[in-house]
Amino acid sequence: MGRAEERRARQRGARRAETPGGMGRSESPGGMGRSESPGGRRRSESPGGRRRAEAPGGGRRRFPWKKLMGAFLAVCALGMAAFIGLYIYIDVPTTANADAGKQSNIYRYSNGKVFARDGEVNRELVPISKVPKGVQHAFVAAENKTFYTDAGVDLKGTLRGLISTAMGRKQGGSTITQQYVKNFYLTQDQTLTRKAKEMIIALKVDQQRSKDYILSGYMNTSYYGRGAHGVQAAARAYYDVDSKDLTTEQGAYLAALLQAPSQYDWSSATDTSKRLVKQRWNYVLDNMVEMKWLGPAERRDMKFPEPEDPKPTPGLSGQAGYLVKAANDELIASGVDEAELGARGWDITLAISESKQKRLERAVKETLNAKLDPDKRKVDGHVQAGAVSVDPKTGDVVALYGGRDATRHYLSNATRRDYQPASTFKPIVFASALQNGSKTQDGVPITASTVYDGTSERPVRGSVTPFAPPNEDDKDYGQITVQKAMNASVNSVFAQMVVDVGLDRTKQTALNLGMSKKAGGFEERPAMSLGVMGASPLDMASVYATFDNHGKKVTPRLVKSAERGDQKVKPRDAIGDAVITRQSADAVTSVLTGVVDEGTGAIVQSTGRRVAGKTGTSDDNKSAWFAGYTPELVTTVGLFGEGEGGRQVSLSGAAGGGRVNGGGFPAQIWAAYTKAALQGQRVTDFELDTEQGAAVAPTPSPSPSDSGASTGPSAPGSGQPTAPSGSGLPPSPSGSEQLPTQPPMPPDGTGPTVEPGPRTSRGTDGGAGSDAGTAG
Structure with a gap:
């Protein structure tokens, strides 16, 4: 045997000696090798005779940890190499970026004309x-x-x-x-x-x-x-x-x-x-x-340091400051980073029509501001006006009035939500009744012809919370239809109706139509029917534009486009899905034409157009409203009594008159603006899908009833029609377009009806907002 063979033999013997009992590593007790089972079958074979897979060398295959570790280390090495490369390649810039320099945001009317520059930084x-x-x-x-x-x-x-x-x-x-x-x-x-x-x-x-x-x-x-x-x-x-x-x-x-x-x-x-x-x-x-x-x-010992009220940015005087603030708020709400917007460099086009904006400003100035004299009457210095005008087909805000001057009154009266919308909320109660198929306490379906008890201070039936609101001047109307109750803004009728419909259902309808969840005081109680929550002219424009748009939700949109370099912001969708049926929305519109034809909003007939609208005057006369629309334009006007420190105060006595009602200055501003804004445009009818309301047929006088809350309705559409379907005005005998005759307007400009005296609210449920009667 050669030396090589001897060396290999010794190595084999050494390996055998390493196993317990002197057995070789390939042997098992009894002389069997490790690859054999007691029956002589090799362990690497299955009972069916198939060999099981073996790793090289006869062992089982193991997880490739070494390979994974190697790959991980390789990736780390590549990452480190990339980092070192970037570190060598990237230097600290020698100059600041463009955003760190001086820039301005540019704001344009819808026609492209620049009306404001917000800058320099x-x-x-x-x-x-x-x-x-x-x-x-x-x-x-x-x-x-x-x-x-x-x-x-x-x-x-x-x-x-x-x-x-x-x-x-x-x-x-x-x-x-x-x-x-x-x-x-x-x-x-x-x-x-x-x-x-x-x-x-x-x-x-x-x-x-x-x-x-x-x-x-x-x-x-x-x-x-x-x-x-x-x-x-x-x-x-x-x-x-x-x-x-x-x-x-x-x-x-x-x-x-x-x-x-x-x-x-x-x-x-x-x-x-x-x-x-x-x-x-x-x-x-x-x-x-x-x-x-x-x-x-x-x-x-430290206490939270409340900041001071904001001061307007210089150069954004007049209405420009209000428009810029509203546009910025809308962009931020739509997802634009506030820091990016604040870094400037934006070119922003609004939906505001230059001509309509100027006409709205002029209407407020000539109809209201020119009659106020704070030096003579302290209350005149407390009057704040706000207005919003919307195209109901597109949802575009075409005009906005935020106050006298953004540099003198920072808070925009067009978007503030701290005042009550009062009786402009009543159409929402009726809309919710129609949408939910509601019935009176006697099981009668609620329509424009349904008869209610219009007694002043009548306690509502079916309410957990007691409530018995007075009507304007405590006037009793007895048995009265919903149509006539809307015309006269009868508190007792709508206080009962909101309970009949359900407080939760009414509130949900209001939110669906466009009122804000952020509004304060929106509690589910019977006084809700009198508009005791907070709302802004922009909120109410959304609600009434949705009525005008046949129930499809309108979310007013101010910004048409915003660009910054290659960055572009898509304007938000202003027209949404239907939130109430067309029949419900059109029935509300039909009923609201009656408020203009023969109710508290009659003064706006001077526009010569088909008009639907509602007045509102809050408790203690702290706010007064008119919300109205034509087929082409929706506008809401609010007047607010604001004292020192933002405290809400009464408007009574402003301009040397008595109580400031929704049918007074707000309706006058609305009429002056709408007439000018639509000048030259063809007079059109409302296209209504309804069989009830003042635009369709007269409401017959009810017969006496002993029912506490209501009686059965007259058949909708019964009686001889006084106007064709879709009309907001009664027809002339000849069929040509003529305005109905109205009494001459009194010198104080409060409308064709007699100015009522002051009234007090005595509801047991915080009866703020009561304002029925001819002045509501």
Whole structure:
């Protein structure tokens, strides 16, 4: 045997010796090899004689951990190589981005004419030395507690941001350094490329610049809302002080504000938003205590510093400021980032018609403002007017009046929701009755001809909450049809009707038609029928435009287009699906023509057009309304009594007259504007699909009844018609278009009826909003 054979033999023997009992690794007890079973069958074979798969060398196949680990390390190596390459390739820009410079937003009428420029950017750069240390720490505590010790990048936060960006979502987590780099050097674009650049530049900036330099840049480039860019502008906008005079409490609010400037602006925040911003404010201060930048005792003594009311941006005087604010709010609500909008550079075209806008402004000026003299009468200085005009076919807001001047009265009267819409809500109650097929307490279907008991202060039947509202001047109407009750705005009828329909159903109908869930006081109680919740002229324009559009939901739209470089914003849809049937909507329109023909809105007959509308005068005469429409145009006008500090006060005595009713100044403004806005256009009829209401047939006088709430209805459409179907005016004997004769208007301009004296509300359910009678 040669040496090689001897060596191999020794090796085989050594391997056999390694197994217990001296058996070879291929043997089992009894002399069988490992590949054999007791029956002599090889272990690698199945009972059917098939061999089981074996890994090379006779063993079972194992999971390839080594290969996976190798692949993982290779990917890591490639990632590191890519990062090193990007780090070498990407330099810190030598100049700021365009957004960090001075820009303006341009606002145009629908015809393309520019009516406002919002800029230059309201920013004043201040050195870090002019920001108190406590305020500096508040910003760090709010956004990036490790700012003074980190390398400028939060790897975990950046990774989350990259993943979210790749999935099409927005995600925070950036350090102060990264946010400064984004604000000053890059853009707000949510892309992987921008996020990668942000991280690399942040690392380099952190190496090249001091922490104070970076923090100063961050505070000076951030957007705080109210058009304020930078901490100095924010200090002025919210507390009317220079940045050097900010307290730690105020600084903590400004730091908290950066998370959602519009939502957290105290002047316009909802109750929920106020709660959230206070939580954020407390979070900032608690973090300062944790970081030992603030003592616990000092922290306990701190109170939330409510900001001052906002001041208008210079240069946006008159109606321009109201239009710009409303357009910005609509863009933000549609998804445009507020910081992007605040960075300027946008070209925004509104649906506002230049000619209609000027006519609306003129109507308010000549019909109302010219008659007010605050030097003679204190109440005249409390009168605030708001109006919105909408095209019901497109949903476009073609004119908007927010107040005398946006630089003198910041809050827009066109969009405020703090006043009651009063009896302009009553058509919603009737619409809900029709839509839900509701019946009276006696089981009679509710239609325009249904008879109710119009006795003043009659307690409603079927209500858990007692309610017995008075009519205007406590006038008793006895048995009265729904049509005539709408004409005269009889409170007792609609208080009973809302219970017959159901409070929850009525509220849902109101929301479906366009009233806002954000409105205050929208409680399910019988007083709802009198319009005691809050609503804006814009809200009520949505409701009445939906009636005019045969039940298809109209959500008024102000912005037609908005562009910024290659970025374009698609305008929101203004016309939606039907929220009530055409028959229900058209029946409401038909009934509302009666309010104009012979009711509280008769003054608007002067337009010479087919008109449907409703007046409203709230409790204590704090608001007065007229909401009306033609087939072509829907307009709502509201007057609001606003005293010092925003306190709601009575309008009574304004312009030297008595009570200000919806059929007075609001209806006069409506008529003057509508006549001018539609001048030269053909007079058209409402195209109605209904057999009830004043536009179809007269409502016969009811016979006496002993029923407490209502009696059976007269047959819809019964009697000799006084107007063809689809007409909002009674026909002339010859068939030509002639206006009905009306009594001469009294000198005070309150309409063809006698001005009633003051009335008091005595409902047991907070009977605000009662305003029936000929002045309702």
